[in-house]
Amino acid sequence: MNSTEPIIKLQNVSKYFGRVCALKDVSLDVEPGKVVVIIGPSGSGKSTLLRCINHLEVESAGEVWVEGEHLNGNQKHLNSVRSGIGMVFQHFNLYPHLTALQNITLAQRIVRKIPQAQAEENARVQLKRVGIEHKADVYPGQLSGGQQQRVAIARALAMNPKIMLFDEPTSALDPEMIKEVLEVMLNLAKEGITMVVVTHEMGFARAAADEVVFMDAGQIIEKAAPEAFFNEPSNERTREFLSQILER
Amino acid sequence: MQKEMLSINHAAVDYPAFRERLKKQLGSFPWWLAALAAIAAGTFWLISTRESYNDAFTFIKAGLSVTITTTLIAYGISIIIGLVTSLGRISNNLILRNLATLYVEIIRGIPMMVLIFFIALVGVPAVMNLLKELGQWITSLGWVNAGNALISLKNDAIPMNTRAIVALAVTYGAFSAEIFRAGIQSIGKGQMEAARSQGMSYGQAMRYVILPQAIRNVLPALGNDFVSMLKDTSLVSVLAVRDITQIARLYAGRSFHYQEAYINLAVLYLSMTVILSFAVKFLEKRLQRDELN
Ligand SMILES: Nc1ncnc2c1ncn2[C@@H]1O[C@H](COP(=O)(O)OP(=O)(O)OP(=O)(O)O)[C@@H](O)[C@H]1O
Ligand SMILES: [Mg+2]
Numbered sequence: 001m002n003s004t005e006p007i008i009k010l011q012n013v014s015k016y017f018g019r020v021c022a023l024k025d026v027s028l029d030v031e032p033g034k035v036v037v038i039i040g041p042s043g044s045g046k047s048t049l050l051r052c053i054n055h056l057e058v059e060s061a062g063e064v065w066v067e068g069e070h071l072n073g074n075q076k077h078l079n080s081v082r083s084g085i086g087m088v089f090q091h092f093n094l095y096p097h098l099t100a101l102q103n104i105t106l107a108q109r110i111v112r113k114i115p116q117a118q119a120e121e122n123a124r125v126q127l128k129r130v131g132i133e134h135k136a137d138v139y140p141g142q143l144s145g146g147q148q149q150r151v152a153i154a155r156a157l158a159m160n161p162k163i164m165l166f167d168e169p170t171s172a173l174d175p176e177m178i179k180e181v182l183e184v185m186l187n188l189a190k191e192g193i194t195m196v197v198v199t200h201e202m203g204f205a206r207a208a209a210d211e212v213v214f215m216d217a218g219q220i221i222e223k224a225a226p227e228a229f230f231n232e233p234s235n236e237r238t239r240e241f242l243s244q245i246l247e248r
Numbered sequence: 249m250q251k252e253m254l255s256i257n258h259a260a261v262d263y264p265a266f267r268e269r270l271k272k273q274l275g276s277f278p279w280w281l282a283a284l285a286a287i288a289a290g291t292f293w294l295i296s297t298r299e300s301y302n303d304a305f306t307f308i309k310a311g312l313s314v315t316i317t318t319t320l321i322a323y324g325i326s327i328i329i330g331l332v333t334s335l336g337r338i339s340n341n342l343i344l345r346n347l348a349t350l351y352v353e354i355i356r357g358i359p360m361m362v363l364i365f366f367i368a369l370v371g372v373p374a375v376m377n378l379l380k381e382l383g384q385w386i387t388s389l390g391w392v393n394a395g396n397a398l399i400s401l402k403n404d405a406i407p408m409n410t411r412a413i414v415a416l417a418v419t420y421g422a423f424s425a426e427i428f429r430a431g432i433q434s435i436g437k438g439q440m441e442a443a444r445s446q447g448m449s450y451g452q453a454m455r456y457v458i459l460p461q462a463i464r465n466v467l468p469a470l471g472n473d474f475v476s477m478l479k480d481t482s483l484v485s486v487l488a489v490r491d492i493t494q495i496a497r498l499y500a501g502r503s504f505h506y507q508e509a510y511i512n513l514a515v516l517y518l519s520m521t522v523i524l525s526f527a528v529k530f531l532e533k534r535l536q537r538d539e540l541n
Binding site: 001054075080081082083084085086087089091093094095097098106107110111152156157159238 | 439459
């Protein structure tokens with residue numbers, strides 16, 4: 001695969017939930033190492049788009065390609081592709097019955113078959129990367145929201161992903177904790193991991209994004225580099241949305 | 249009373265406060281438990297002082313081992329049946345899901361006594377016949393030894409004790425399936441998603457992420473089921489299995505000492521269930537405390 005070929009490719013993807021159309025004919029290419037930020041009003045299909053990328057949702061029409069491979073229904077193939085795509089959720093979704101360290105080693109051991117000792121070593125490296133190596137043996141319930149989200153990021157990173165998906169990773173956090181998570185994400189962006197981030201943190205978008213995508217009603221309305229996107233949005237709806245969130 | 253209480257409040261000995269405290273303590277004291285203990289003590293006294301009670305007790309307690317082993321084995325099997333069935337109930341596979349639901353609904357719709365008769369006297373022989381036919385088929389395929397082993401099975405080779413255990417296990421399997429299902433469904437969707445997003449298969453996610461949490465949540469409910477199972481083993485006396493109920497019936501019928509037989513029997517069950525219930529409550533408290541950490 002040559003480097004300008006997209007690592008994620010959505011081709012005319014549509015997704016219906018019953019009669020609700022969550023995605024309507026969406027096409028999007030993401031090149032390796034790029035950071036794409038997706039914004040848009042609630043219900044516009046941002047989460048659904050992310051979830052189609054790692055097939056947590058199966059598209060109703062169109063095609064999804066990841067690393068040049070077409071994702072079809074084959075479960076084994078799907079699991080192996082998914083293990084190379086990290087996902088970070090709004091509500092962290094850490095495994096509450098496991099310590100931070102065990103949260104990070106579990107999938108390494110049972111998906112990747114990495115020996116316990118090696119998985120632990122890697123887990124500690126990842127915890128250090130997100131700045132909470134001292135919380136290795138603590139259960140999620142004893143961590144602050146910001147710390148939990150950083151453990152969740154470490155958990156995803158431990159699988160050595162080429163792609164990281166973030167679905168509103170800071171929306172459930174108290175303001176004082178947002179920064180610590182965004183910092184970790186900024187560092188990842190600099191390291192050159194491909195990232196697709198749904199967020200309303202415009203500061204992050206300006207600082208880290210290569211491309212900002214605005215979605216509304218299941219469609220991609222506008223797509224541009226952050227400079228252009230924020231300074232001279234071409235679409236009326238984008239302008240409206242931006243003025244709404246920048247007011248806050 | 250109120251006024252008086254306020255006026256002596258600063259007296260050297262604080263009688264009203266003491267009275268209030270006493271009232272509160274007496275109010276929260278588990279009198280019922282004391283009464284239960286008194287009943288047990290009374291029965292014990294009867295057994296140790298009256299020969300007729302002593303006779304009855306000695307006779308009946310011979311059935312304890314049957315009651316206890318039946319409970320333990322049937323419960324163990326029912327847990328396995330329940331776990332498998334609950335996974336079927338929530339499965340995306342149409343056939344598995346419907347089979348599991350059918351099983352649960354059948355069991356829930358039939359009185360337990362009828363189920364015990366049916367499973368022990370109709371179900372088990374039917375399965376035996378099926379095995380024999382399977383034996384014939386295997387023989388016709390050429391595996392004569394394996395086939396003959398199956399054909400030579402006899403219906404009455406399965407003792408009533410075993411049939412009783414099967415009947416209880418199959419019945420309670422449906423109950424614990426519902427408990428497990430509730431437990432699994434109480435775990436947020438995000439857990440399965442997180443596990444799947446890391447590349448775990450559905451089975452791996454169940455085994456390592458969902459079930460450990462779900463089972464922990466339903467431990468108290470499973471404990472209560474165990475207590476119910478202990479009581480419901482009394483039903484197997486209808487199969488002439490010699491548990492404590494059956495033996496007490498035999499004793500009463502033979503000696504006409506109904507009072508002695510049934511007081512002993514009732515207190516025996518009561519002691520076991522009360523102790524077990526306390527164990528379950530203790531477990532529940534422990535889990536809640538762990539949860540807070
Ligand atoms: N599992 C589902 N079943 C039914 N409808 C769904 C499901 N998931 C999403 N939808 C619908 O699809 C549409 C898009 O949802 P999606 O979650 O992708 O929006 P979103 O842009 O992420 O919104 P938010 O900012 O609120 O997270 C919404 O109308 C939503 O109600
Ligand atoms: Mg969303």
